[in-house]
Every structure is written in structure tokens, then in C-alpha cells.
Amino acid sequence: MILPYIRRVRNVILAALLSFVLCVSMGACGTSDGLDDAQAHVDLSDVTVDKTLAAQVSKQVSSDGVLTVGSNAVWAPAEFTGEDNQTVIGYEVDLIKAVAKVLGLKVKIQEASFSSIIPAVGSKFDVGVSGFTITAEREKTVTFVQFYSAGMSYVVAKGNPKHIEADNLCGHKVSVQVGTSEETALEDTSASCVKSGKPALDLQVYEQQTQATQAVLAGRSDVMYSDTPVSGYAVSQTGGKLQLLGDAVDVAPQGIVLAKNDKKTAQAVRGAVQKLIDSGVYMRILKAWGVQDGAISTAEINPKVK
Incomplete structure (x- = not known):
């Protein structure tokens, strides 16, 4: 147990240093790709309060008038900092802002490490929004309102020089963000490799998604695994140095995280998402960010998942 921990700490330190170098050398701090413009042009002016839905929000959430x-x-284009390196933008950010408007609440985005968000929903946070895949395991501790559907995709260096095969990762160095569904999937893959007599994955787990991507850029990882919108964005932002490997796999619902026992707010949020879908605001947001392929037609609380 000690060696994997040391390896993980080493990876985080190295990735942090690399992140700084790439930020300076490639202009990777914030974005310069026009996505800030996409944020500016998402029109939410026609989103109004639904008094019936607003009344359903629990006092615990609504008492201060703010949805925290x-x-x-770090999940561009879902949520990431813009060119000022401070303002959090992205399609999930726009969606949660629109949901809050329907519920008559202001929005306060608080940065946190990915793995710390779910445990803090209901105490530090009213909701969590960070590309969360809905899983049966997570539904044991929190409630989800589905608002999107996304697969997972592998990313390799351009031209796939190490001849990586998506269905044969045994023995390869694979980078991933800690606490994600992709990390769990890779752990299962590694176990299957060992069971079949093949070498385990050299799993490189990072605190931030950008660090996992940078590991492939630097040649420390052979392949990276993340949500398809995130993987696609990483490819588009690296000047032809990366490419997607194969088709998206394991398409699954993603959702807004709420406290397990706050059924009233969950119903209100579900109603708000559905209203945005029906009014067309939802699709307007997704199209602005180029991620409409993951659109859903019906918002659902805790959909049945594996």
C-alpha cells in the first residue's frame, strides 16, 4: 500500500510542475480558443422564476437565497476557468445558473477537489456539478438529477506511436483523474489483466484532469481516459499533439448532485431542468458549447444505473 501512495504523490508533484511549464510555454492558462466568447453569448435573459418550483426548494438550501x-x-468545456484564470465557465456552469434562475436563487461556484465534492454536498455545498457520472454506488450516498449523457474516451499521442489498443491496455501506463468513474473502470481492467495472466495497468492517478492530459503530452503516460467531451476538448487544445483512440464507450448519465435526504430540492431541480429542456434553453446552452450530442429529453431523479 505504501509504494502506490508514494507513486501517486510523486505523480501529483511532477504534474504540478509540468502544469506550470505548459501554462507558460503553450498559453494553457485559461483559454484562447473562443470558448470565453461562447460563454458571453449564451442568452439566459428569458429564464424566469417558476414560483411553484421555487417553493419546493428546502429551507436549508433557499434560506440565504444562494445556490452554493x-x-x-478543470473539466473543459464542462467547467473551467476562462482567460482571466478566475471566472468559472462552461456548459455545466451555464446549466446550473439557468436552474438557479428558475428556482429564484443566485449562484455561488466554489472550487474544490473532485473527490471532495460528493462528501460535502448537504453541508458545505447545496449541490455538486463537475461531470459526475451517475453510478449505483454513488446513489447510495447522494441523490442525482440527470441532465446529460456522456461516454468515456481514450486519448493518445498523435499517430498512436505506441500502438495502443483500447481493448488491450495491459502493461501500459494510463493516466486518469482521481475519484472518477474512469479510475474505477481502469482498476477493473487492471484486475482483469492480472486474472488472465497479463501485466497490470501502470495506473497513474492525478488530482486534476489537466495533469492527466499533460502526462500523455510529456510521454509519461501512454494513454489517458476521461469523459468524451473532456477528451475531445483536450485533443482540440493541444495543437495536433493528441488524438482520440477509438469510439466512445460506456455511455452513461451525468447529473447534478444533491443531498441524499433532500427530496424536496431534488424534485425542484428536476422540474427546473425539465423546464429548461422543454423551453429550448437547455439545447441553446449545449449548442453554444458544441456538446449537444449528449442532450437528453427527460430529466430524471436517480435513473437506474449499474
């Missing part, structure tokens, strides 16, 4: 949102803003 826990988010790990």
Missing part, C-alpha cells in the same frame, strides 16, 4: 455549487473547474 461545488465544482472542480
Whole structure:
């Protein structure tokens, strides 16, 4: 147990240093790709308060008039910091802002590490929004309102020089963000490798998604695994140095995280998401960010998942 821990700490330190170098050399701090413009042009002016839904929000959430949102803003284009390196933008940010408007609440985005958000929903945060895949295991401790559907995709160096095969990762160095569904999936894959007599994955787990991507850029990892919108964005932002490997796999629902025992707020949020879907605001947001392929037609609380 000690060696994996040391390896993980080493990876985080190295990735932090690399992140600084890439930020300076590639202009990777914030964005310069026009996505800030996409944020500016998402029109939410026609989103109004639904008094019936607003009345359903629990007093615990509504008493201060603010919806406090826990988010790990390193998941472009879902949530990330813009060109000022301070303002959190992205399609999930716009969606939660629109939900809050329907519920008559202001929004406060609070940065947090990905793995710390779910445990803090209901205490530090009213909700969590950070590309959370809805899983049966997570539904044991929190409530989800589905608002999107996304697969997972592998990313390799351009041209796939190490000839990585998505269905044969045994023995390869694979980077991933800690606490994600992708990390769990890779752990299962590694176990299957060992069971079949093949070498385990050299799993490189990072605190931030950007660090996992940078590990592939630097050649320390052979392949990276993340949500398809995130993987696609990483490819688009690295000047042809990366590419997607194969098709998206394990398409699954993603959702807004709420406290397990706050059924009233969950119903209100579900109603708000559905209203945005029906009014067209939802699709307007997704199209602005180029992620409409993951659109859903019906918002659902705790959908049945594996």
C-alpha cells in the first residue's frame, strides 16, 4: 500500500510542475480558443422564476437565497476557468445558473477537489456539478438529477506511436483523474489483466484532469481516459499533439448532485431542468458549447444505473 501512495504523490508533484511549464510555454492558462466568447453569448435573459418550483426548494438550501455549487473547474468545456484564470465557465456552469434562475436563487461556484465534492454536498455545498457520472454506488450516498449523457474516451499521442489498443491496455501506463468513474473502470481492467495472466495497468492517478492530459503530452503516460467531451476538448487544445483512440464507450448519465435526504430540492431541480429542456434553453446552452450530442429529453431523479 505504501509504494502506490508514494507513486501517486510523486505523480501529483511532477504534474504540478509540468502544469506550470505548459501554462507558460503553450498559453494553457485559461483559454484562447473562443470558448470565453461562447460563454458571453449564451442568452439566459428569458429564464424566469417558476414560483411553484421555487417553493419546493428546502429551507436549508433557499434560506440565504444562494445556490452554493461545488465544482472542480478543470473539466473543459464542462467547467473551467476562462482567460482571466478566475471566472468559472462552461456548459455545466451555464446549466446550473439557468436552474438557479428558475428556482429564484443566485449562484455561488466554489472550487474544490473532485473527490471532495460528493462528501460535502448537504453541508458545505447545496449541490455538486463537475461531470459526475451517475453510478449505483454513488446513489447510495447522494441523490442525482440527470441532465446529460456522456461516454468515456481514450486519448493518445498523435499517430498512436505506441500502438495502443483500447481493448488491450495491459502493461501500459494510463493516466486518469482521481475519484472518477474512469479510475474505477481502469482498476477493473487492471484486475482483469492480472486474472488472465497479463501485466497490470501502470495506473497513474492525478488530482486534476489537466495533469492527466499533460502526462500523455510529456510521454509519461501512454494513454489517458476521461469523459468524451473532456477528451475531445483536450485533443482540440493541444495543437495536433493528441488524438482520440477509438469510439466512445460506456455511455452513461451525468447529473447534478444533491443531498441524499433532500427530496424536496431534488424534485425542484428536476422540474427546473425539465423546464429548461422543454423551453429550448437547455439545447441553446449545449449548442453554444458544441456538446449537444449528449442532450437528453427527460430529466430524471436517480435513473437506474449499474
